[in-house]
Ligand code: NAP
């Protein structure tokens with residue numbers, strides 16, 4: 003019989019790649035979606051007819067209980083979150099509610115209605131914050147944002163429910179992962195979109211904050227494979243997922259502008275509005291445990307990632323090689 007999976011955050015970047023992977027593996031998929039005045043299926047519309055969507059919200063316990071009873075899943079992937087770090091200073095209470103308490107709510111729904119389901123929690127390298135690089139599963143957390151604090155709560159809740167109720171519950175501590183489907187406010191997508199707009203004459207500059215921050219950027223398509231692998235093991239465990247390389251925002255900018263033959267220094271302007279009250283200087287993960295136990299390694303290089311993203315954004319604005327238009331949907 004086909005396995006059933008419930009994915010929260012299915013309309014997000016990772017949810018869309020994970021849905022594709024699980025469908026390819028013959029899963030029956032249930033996707034939790036929240037009620038919006040304008041439905042947002044952009045990232046999953048190509049597979050929407052193969053997914054059963056269930057209305058629910060991580061802030062609403064009863065909707066999670068009903069979703070769990072309806073789906074009776076073998077696997078639950080909790081990818082939903084208020085995931086934008088910068089917003090977490092403007093909406094710290096909402097971020098704590100969705101990204102932190104939301105994890106306990108979904109664990110409670112599993113405990114009561116589907117206790118044999120295997121659970122994946124989308125934990126984050128942001129939890130390491132100010133800790134020295136490279137970071138692995140033993141590194142002590144030093145969260146630097148309300149988002150990171152909420153993720154630490156979710157991380158320990160996952161371990162606590164495993165220890166208290168014997169649930170099969172895993173944390174994937176994923177470092178930054180990007181793709182052409184990344185939200186526009188994240189720095190990589192903002193840069194590649196900006197490069198495409200400038201290349202097509204639709205913009206003259208790109209305004210950014212801290213260019214010195216370093217991140218370990220991988221490709222989201224590679225990272226959802228690690229999520230799935232964690233739930234195929236005999237025992238639940240926690241894993242760091244990363245490429246092991248870090249690059250500064252400046253290096254990302256340089257690579258993206260160079261790929262279309264432009265010098266970034268002529269276009270990029272520093273803007274205080276995009277600086278954070280407390281930033282994370284460097285994240286660089288050591289994913290040796292995932293390599294040894296899951297057989298997981300990233301397949302996409304930094305250069306390939308940047309060029310894949312720039313290419314997709316150019317297609318969005320370009321009608322032909324010599325002609326650019328505005329407003330074409332990606
Ligand atoms: P994303 O693109 O921002 O997607 C977030 C998803 O959560 C969306 O589907 C969103 O729905 C949903 N959501 C937000 N609030 C909700 C609520 N109250 N109830 C139900 N659903 C809600 O995030 P992502 O990049 O795919 O990341 C997936 C998960 O991994 C997140 O938990 C994130 O914090 C974590 N993570 C991401 C990275 C990374 O680099 N991408 C690294 C480590 C951890 P709408 O479409 O309706 O907004």
Ligand code: F7E
Pocket residue numbers: 085086087088126127128176177178179187188189190192209210211212213215216217251276277278281282
């Ligand atoms: O920022 C700097 C910014 O917003 C990366 C989320 O998926 O990964 C992501 O969080 C860096 C930061 O991602 C701009 O200050 C400079 O140092 O792309 P970001 P993030 O904060 O690392 C983690 C692992 C998650 O878990 C999160 O959910 O880039 N930066 N200038 C800028 N960042 C933005 N957004 N915009 C700028 O203009």
